[in-house]
Amino acid sequence: xxxxxxxxxxxxxxxxxVLEDMTWIMEHFNQKECTEEVRERFFSCMHELIELAxxxxxxxxxxxxxxxxxxxxxxxxxxxxxxxxxxxxxxxLNLARHDFAIFRELFAYDFTDLERTLQAGFFEELLRxxxxxxxxKLFNHRIRDRICSLSKELAAADTLEGFTESxxxxxxxxxxxxxxxxxxxxxxxxxxxxxxxPITNIRHVxxxxxxxxxxxxxxxxxxxxxxxxxxxxxxCLLFGDAGTGKSSSIKAILNRYYDQGLxxxxxxxxxxxxxxxxxAQIKNRNYKFIIYMDDLSFEEFEIEYKYLKAVIEGGLExxxxxxxxxxxxxxxxxxxxTFRDNEEAxxxxxxxxxxxxxxxxxxxxxxxxxxxxxxxKQFQEIVRSLASRNGIEMPEETLLLEANxxxxxxxxxxxxxAQQFIDYLLGQQKGE
Numbered sequence: 001x002x003x004x005x006x007x008x009x010x011x012x013x014x015x016x017x018v019l020e021d022m023t024w025i026m027e028h029f030n031q032k033e034c035t036e037e038v039r040e041r042f043f044s045c046m047h048e049l050i051e052l053a054x055x056x057x058x059x060x061x062x063x064x065x066x067x068x069x070x071x072x073x074x075x076x077x078x079x080x081x082x083x084x085x086x087x088x089x090x091x092x093l094n095l096a097r098h099d100f101a102i103f104r105e106l107f108a109y110d111f112t113d114l115e116r117t118l119q120a121g122f123f124e125e126l127l128r129x130x131x132x133x134x135x136x137k138l139f140n141h142r143i144r145d146r147i148c149s150l151s152k153e154l155a156a157a158d159t160l161e162g163f164t165e166s167x168x169x170x171x172x173x174x175x176x177x178x179x180x181x182x183x184x185x186x187x188x189x190x191x192x193x194x195x196x197x198p199i200t201n202i203r204h205v206x207x208x209x210x211x212x213x214x215x216x217x218x219x220x221x222x223x224x225x226x227x228x229x230x231x232x233x234x235x236c237l238l239f240g241d242a243g244t245g246k247s248s249s250i251k252a253i254l255n256r257y258y259d260q261g262l263x264x265x266x267x268x269x270x271x272x273x274x275x276x277x278x279x280a281q282i283k284n285r286n287y288k289f290i291i292y293m294d295d296l297s298f299e300e301f302e303i304e305y306k307y308l309k310a311v312i313e314g315g316l317e318x319x320x321x322x323x324x325x326x327x328x329x330x331x332x333x334x335x336x337x338t339f340r341d342n343e344e345a346x347x348x349x350x351x352x353x354x355x356x357x358x359x360x361x362x363x364x365x366x367x368x369x370x371x372x373x374x375x376x377k378q379f380q381e382i383v384r385s386l387a388s389r390n391g392i393e394m395p396e397e398t399l400l401l402e403a404n405x406x407x408x409x410x411x412x413x414x415x416x417x418a419q420q421f422i423d424y425l426l427g428q429q430k431g432e
Contacts, residue, residue, distance in 0.1 A: 060151070061126075067103060097164055216249070240372050247295075291325045
């Protein structure tokens with residue numbers, strides 16, 4: 001009988017109660033004195049499997065998909081060694097084969113006798129489960145479908161070596177755990193400390209979708225590509241006018257390089273004091289992390305920028321090579337400057353030092369990229385391109401005339417205004 005207590009690497013599963021209960025049921029369902037407890041645990045396991053399927057969008061054999069879900073989420077010395085880069089022949093690989101042999105028995109378990117004894121023929125429904133189209137909010141569809149296909153691969157593996165190769169390939173392609181199975185994250189802080197939580201619903205924008213700014217985009221691509229390939233790269237500041245695609249460019253960069261191990265963590269000003277803890281949690285992983293600060297700026301009374309300067313500059317510990325900071329801002333120098341700064345300088349014995357303290361933050365970003373508002377001709381080109389991509393059929397003269405009217409009353413010339421105009425036209429078409 002399979003004994004999960006003999007697992008060496010794969011332990012302490014986050015959603016492991018079903019595994020513990022189901023293996024206990026497999027061991028005790030023929031013992032009459034345990035009948036009531038067996039039935040109670042069995043129905044509880046069914047409930048949990050269905051709930052997981054609804055949350056993550058799983059289908060087909062929910063038992064095997066659940067086992068796969070445990071394997072792809074368990075962060076241990078073997079799975080984290082495999083993430084993004086794979087693993088060579090070593091003791092860890094041999095130990096993993098030992099654990100995978102136990103999981104192979106669980107994958108192959110025949111529920112026929114258990115169903116007959118517990119009179120639970122309806123359990124078959126969980127072995128050929130059909131999901132609702134609206135189910136699955138916690139994974140993007142690509143990850144969900146890959147876990148379901150991996151489940152079938154593992155179940156069909158003829159040998160232990162084949163089973164092991166499938167797992168190693170998954171870890172190499174996607175990674176493991178929360179950081180491996182998601183692209184983007186936010187920082188949360190509660191009584192238990194600092195947590196990195198996944199963002200499951202992000203806009204899928206491509207660099208090709210952003211019309212214009214070719215020089216700016218190429219500068220961002222070059223820096224990011226060097227970073228994900230392990231070459232020297234710089235922290236990056238995207239600054240300029242509102243609505244010009246700064247934030248969208250960073251989202252597009254994430255989508256382009258996600259499959260090469262790039263991840264992004266969004267953090268806000270009030271969380272800068274947590275930066276050191278966030279870095280401590282990610283510095284030894286095999287992913288490349290961009291710590292992303294959107295719409296970054298500081299009023300003269302705000303001092304959070306000092307936390308940021310300290311992190312960028314670094315102390316005695318060397319800055320991790322798998323982490324960069326990308327920020328967007330409408331301000332070139334990030335910290336608000338006033339005429340009073342010059343007035344107060346007359347009373348400051350070291351006035352230049354005071355001013356430099358405020359201006360030095362931007363110098364910590366090795367790459368600065370300017371995004372300016374488009375002129376009339378560029379704005380019209382953006383409108384034409386967006387209209388074409390969205391299938392809007394309208395005479396060009398009428399399209400541009402309406403776009404000009406729109407921008408005059410909706411924020412002026414910018415890529416954001418153009419997109420809002422196209423969204424308006426799409427909404428009108430739908431209502432016709």
